[in-house]
Amino acid sequence: MKITPKEYATGLFYSISGKNDDEIKNIVNNFVNLLIINNDVSKADKVSQVFSSLWNKENKIVESEVTTSNKLDAESQESLKKFLIKESKAKEVIIKENIDKSILGGMIIKYNDKILDRSLKTKIKNLNNFIKR
Amino acid sequence: MSNTKDFIIEQIKNKISEHKADITIKNTGKVISTSDGIVKISGLSEVAMSEMIEFKNEEKVVYGVVLNMEEDNVGAIILGDYSKIKEGDEVIASGKILQVPVGEEMVGRVVNPLGEAIDGKSSIKTDKSYPIEKIAPGVIKRQSVNEPVQTGIKAIDAMIPIGRGQRELIIGDRQIGKTAVAIDTIINQKGQNMKCIYVAIGQKKSKIASIVSKLEKNSAMDYTTVILAGASDPASLLYIAPYSGTALAEYFLDKGEDVLIVYDDLSKHAVAYREISLLLRRPPGREAYPGDVFYLHSRLLERSCRLNKENGGGSITALPIIETQAGDVSAYIPTNVISITDGQIYLEPDLFYKGNRPAVNAGLSVSRVGSSAQIKAMKKVAGKMRLEAAQYRELAAFAQFGSDLDQDTKAKLERGKRLNEILKQDQYSPLLVAKQVLIFYALINGFIDDVEVENVMKFEEGLHQYADMAGKKVLDQISNGEFNEELEAEMKALISDYKATLQ
Numbered sequence: 001m002k003i004t005p006k007e008y009a010t011g012l013f014y015s016i017s018g019k020n021d022d023e024i025k026n027i028v029n030n031f032v033n034l035l036i037i038n039n040d041v042s043k044a045d046k047v048s049q050v051f052s053s054l055w056n057k058e059n060k061i062v063e064s065e066v067t068t069s070n071k072l073d074a075e076s077q078e079s080l081k082k083f084l085i086k087e088s089k090a091k092e093v094i095i096k097e098n099i100d101k102s103i104l105g106g107m108i109i110k111y112n113d114k115i116l117d118r119s120l121k122t123k124i125k126n127l128n129n130f131i132k133r
Numbered sequence: 134m135s136n137t138k139d140f141i142i143e144q145i146k147n148k149i150s151e152h153k154a155d156i157t158i159k160n161t162g163k164v165i166s167t168s169d170g171i172v173k174i175s176g177l178s179e180v181a182m183s184e185m186i187e188f189k190n191e192e193k194v195v196y197g198v199v200l201n202m203e204e205d206n207v208g209a210i211i212l213g214d215y216s217k218i219k220e221g222d223e224v225i226a227s228g229k230i231l232q233v234p235v236g237e238e239m240v241g242r243v244v245n246p247l248g249e250a251i252d253g254k255s256s257i258k259t260d261k262s263y264p265i266e267k268i269a270p271g272v273i274k275r276q277s278v279n280e281p282v283q284t285g286i287k288a289i290d291a292m293i294p295i296g297r298g299q300r301e302l303i304i305g306d307r308q309i310g311k312t313a314v315a316i317d318t319i320i321n322q323k324g325q326n327m328k329c330i331y332v333a334i335g336q337k338k339s340k341i342a343s344i345v346s347k348l349e350k351n352s353a354m355d356y357t358t359v360i361l362a363g364a365s366d367p368a369s370l371l372y373i374a375p376y377s378g379t380a381l382a383e384y385f386l387d388k389g390e391d392v393l394i395v396y397d398d399l400s401k402h403a404v405a406y407r408e409i410s411l412l413l414r415r416p417p418g419r420e421a422y423p424g425d426v427f428y429l430h431s432r433l434l435e436r437s438c439r440l441n442k443e444n445g446g447g448s449i450t451a452l453p454i455i456e457t458q459a460g461d462v463s464a465y466i467p468t469n470v471i472s473i474t475d476g477q478i479y480l481e482p483d484l485f486y487k488g489n490r491p492a493v494n495a496g497l498s499v500s501r502v503g504s505s506a507q508i509k510a511m512k513k514v515a516g517k518m519r520l521e522a523a524q525y526r527e528l529a530a531f532a533q534f535g536s537d538l539d540q541d542t543k544a545k546l547e548r549g550k551r552l553n554e555i556l557k558q559d560q561y562s563p564l565l566v567a568k569q570v571l572i573f574y575a576l577i578n579g580f581i582d583d584v585e586v587e588n589v590m591k592f593e594e595g596l597h598q599y600a601d602m603a604g605k606k607v608l609d610q611i612s613n614g615e616f617n618e619e620l621e622a623e624m625k626a627l628i629s630d631y632k633a634t635l636q
Contacts, residue, residue, distance in 0.1 A: 006205070087158070110161070112178065113160050113161055113162060113176040113177060113178040113179075114158045114159065114160055114161065115158070115159050115160075115161045115225065116156070116157075116158045116159075117156075117159070118156055126152075127149065127152055130148070130151075130152045131145065131148050131149070131152075
């Protein structure tokens with residue numbers, strides 16, 4: 001039977017939970033050997049992807065991406081973090097910042113599968129559509 | 134001039150103040166793969182079945198509908214141009230079940246299944262939209278069918294009557310006059326307090342153009358909407374077309390109006406759905422149709438109904454059309470739709486090529502509820518006439534062998550021949566019920582027995598003209614639905630008077 005990347009990742013995740021560093025090292029070694037034996041090394045990329053999203057979910061870590069037209073100052077960064085923690089009910093938020101002049105102003109926040117588009121560009125576009133109707 | 138300028142600026146200001154920017158958190162996903170109008174999307178974690186999704190694109194927003202939800206991806210169909218959607222494109226869930234705009238503005242227009250005008254006239258602005266999928270009205274809201282739909286076609290109004298709220302299937306081979314029956318019915322709804330919707334699924338656009346011009350010529354577009362998903366449109370549009378037509382019908386139904394909706398044709402609809410299902414990798418069943426083709430049509434046709442007074446009293450009458458292959462009514466889709474509808478009008482190639490047009494086969498056609506919806510006078514003459522027709526059919530098959538026939542049989546055969554002549558009717562020439570009653574009355578009472586078979590049509594035409602001139606009162610009385618001995622005597626007198634003018 002074929003083992004899917006998701007099955008590999010969940011297996012790995014549950015076998016290392018609650019173990020100390022030395023044990024984890026051992027388990028990871030075994031895991032890599034298993035991949036080699038099963039001829040599934042090509043799936044390693046996918047496995048690590050699924051594993052990290054699983055890890056984030058279990059530990060309530062949210063990765064988010066914020067696009068702004070200008071760099072955020074420390075204060076707004078802090079309030080953004082608070083906002084995201086409140087919205088996504090996570091314990092920890094990792095923010096990746098992008099700067100894109102073309103959105104004109106405001107910001108676009110992405111986290112998990114969600115998007116909050118408060119850029120000036122989108123607002124103008126919506127207003128344009130509304131007037132045209 | 135400054136006045137108008139100020140006016141325009143004022144308008145714009147008002148519009149802008151009306152505008153409310155919606156700033157809600159939306160679900161997104163990414164396109165994994167796209168092919169043949171089907172997309173696989175990752176993400177979209179909280180999306181619902183048949184929810185509308187938007188594909189972010191540079192110029193135009195393209196919509197899609199979620200049809201499949203799997204463990205780690207979502208399958209959707211694209212409504213419209215799918216050539217510009219790329220792998221990795223962003224998809225946004227709208228949070229709404231697929232809706233189409235509805236309203237009075239749709240009447241007299243040709244639109245696509247998404248409610249956009251395609252007749253070259255101004256774009257349609259409506260402030261209402263209805264979901265394309267809706268649960269059919271329940272038992273409590275309904276009422277039995279008791280009002281007629283006058284098709285204006287003699288063979289149908291007399292033998293296979295249709296009532297408001299009924300679902301009557303029109304079935305037959307290609308090129309045999311299925312659409313003609315439906316279009317004649319639409320033309321005859323003028324002044325009958327009926328909104329008509331013609332849904333063309335997978336039809337040639339040239340055919341629709343000629344139908345629309347015919348409808349315009351007969352001023353039938355004043356109360357008709359044409360919804361067109363042409364043969365060159367993607368299967369996704371063909372799939373939603375009948376549902377979007379029904380959504381429009383339900384708008385009028387909710388206002389308490391009567392609606393006639395024609396689905397032309399549902400076999401192409403089933404084929405479009407099969408295409409989508411196979412591309413979505415749903416398992417194929419009989420004739421490669423997916424397991425839920427029956428539900429596909431039953432949930433559509435179940436939305437036709439007659440509501441009771443407390444719920445507005447409107448109705449949706451459905452005339453679905455099915456094309457058979459070489460007269461095979463026992464194929465999968467025909468049997469499905471036959472069992473869903475309240476009867477069928479079966480058009481037969483043999484009759485068509487013999488010149489009996491419309492080629493309605495009276496033996497195989499039935500109407501399960503309609504006769505309770507006929508007007509009184511029609512009920513009276515049609516009952517006798519149906520019997521004559523049945524006897525003629527039986528004898529005609531029999532009489533081919535023997536030449537020695539008794540007087541009685543001969544008379545029956547002769548009358549049958551004349552009945553056949555009367556049932557012939559040209560396209561685009563629907564006939565008033567009152568006139569139908571008159572000619573049938575003349576037949577069953579032997580007024581036509583001494584007219585040569587070749588001359589029956591001429592005789593009929595003359596009778597109608599004579600009745601227009603001299604018998605207005607009689608015709609009105611018949612239309613009003615009364616039938617008594619007095620009226621019968623008047624009809625008799627009218628017909629004999631007419632015959633006297635012939636000699």
